[in-house]
Amino acid sequence: MIRLTDVTVYYPNTESPALSSVNLRFDEGEFVCVLGKSGAGKSTLIRCMNGLQQPTTGEVFWDGEPLTKRNNEQQRLVRREIGMIFQHFNLIPRLTVLQNTLTGMFGYRSSVKNLLGIFSKEEIDNAKRVLDVVGLSEFVNRRIEHLSGGQKQRVGIARALLQKPRVFLGDEPVASLDPGTANRIFLLLKELHDRHILLSVMNLHDVELAKQFATRLIALKNGEIIFDGKPEDFTQEIFKQTYHS
Numbered sequence: 001m002i003r004l005t006d007v008t009v010y011y012p013n014t015e016s017p018a019l020s021s022v023n024l025r026f027d028e029g030e031f032v033c034v035l036g037k038s039g040a041g042k043s044t045l046i047r048c049m050n051g052l053q054q055p056t057t058g059e060v061f062w063d064g065e066p067l068t069k070r071n072n073e074q075q076r077l078v079r080r081e082i083g084m085i086f087q088h089f090n091l092i093p094r095l096t097v098l099q100n101t102l103t104g105m106f107g108y109r110s111s112v113k114n115l116l117g118i119f120s121k122e123e124i125d126n127a128k129r130v131l132d133v134v135g136l137s138e139f140v141n142r143r144i145e146h147l148s149g150g151q152k153q154r155v156g157i158a159r160a161l162l163q164k165p166r167v168f169l170g171d172e173p174v175a176s177l178d179p180g181t182a183n184r185i186f187l188l189l190k191e192l193h194d195r196h197i198l199l200s201v202m203n204l205h206d207v208e209l210a211k212q213f214a215t216r217l218i219a220l221k222n223g224e225i226i227f228d229g230k231p232e233d234f235t236q237e238i239f240k241q242t243y244h245s
């Protein structure tokens, strides 16, 4: 459903590419984890997939259609299909859990309604339902600033889920959390993936977590793919290549 052909990304005033001739194909049902040390190109890859970063050369296809050839309205429709999950949650601290979750509906509504924060009873009921799914029904009216990291990420996931996305994209969704919480958040992501999502692609550092949950692993190094395969084939040798030297 998403395909990258020969995608190369150069940032301005840099000598080496952040991504170098990357060819990838993501299919329905996959739960993909992308590994690589800091600077390997993981975030750039995710941003190419959601259209926030234009490849310098190469193309990204969604359902066979090139992303760069779409106009703004068409790009907005694509983004609506992507539930983004961020390392630092990207929530509004002074608003409540429910209010933050409802911003997941913004892609479906007029900008005036969004500005005024007017939501129908149905939208609020749907938001409460997804908050129940992520285990936050008791925290609906609590402000984000009074939540733990794990609870904040559950709000981030609820907001993404409310969009009814086909795809989950995560840029280090558990990097700010302690190991136990990280594990529980990944378990939740995988459960939601199995029930509601066609494709999930998650960047992360933690190889053990990736091996536990992913159906496919990709390792990036200096903007190049050095591994793409089954978790059980990700050997100690490839681990070393990914993270050392």
Ligand SMILES: Nc1ncnc2c1ncn2[C@@H]1O[C@H](COP(=O)(O)OP(=O)(O)O)[C@@H](O)[C@H]1O
Pocket (backbone or CB within 6 Å): 011, 012, 014, 017, 018, 036, 037, 038, 039, 040, 041, 042, 043, 044, 045
């Ligand atoms: N906005 C930017 N301007 C210039 N260089 C950038 C920018 N964003 C990322 N880079 C560089 O691109 C490379 C890949 O970065 P990134 O995709 O953020 O990797 P990762 O997410 O794996 O840490 C790095 O060398 C990084 O320094």
Ligand SMILES: [Mg+2]
Pocket (backbone or CB within 6 Å): 042, 043, 044
């Ligand atoms: Mg990154």
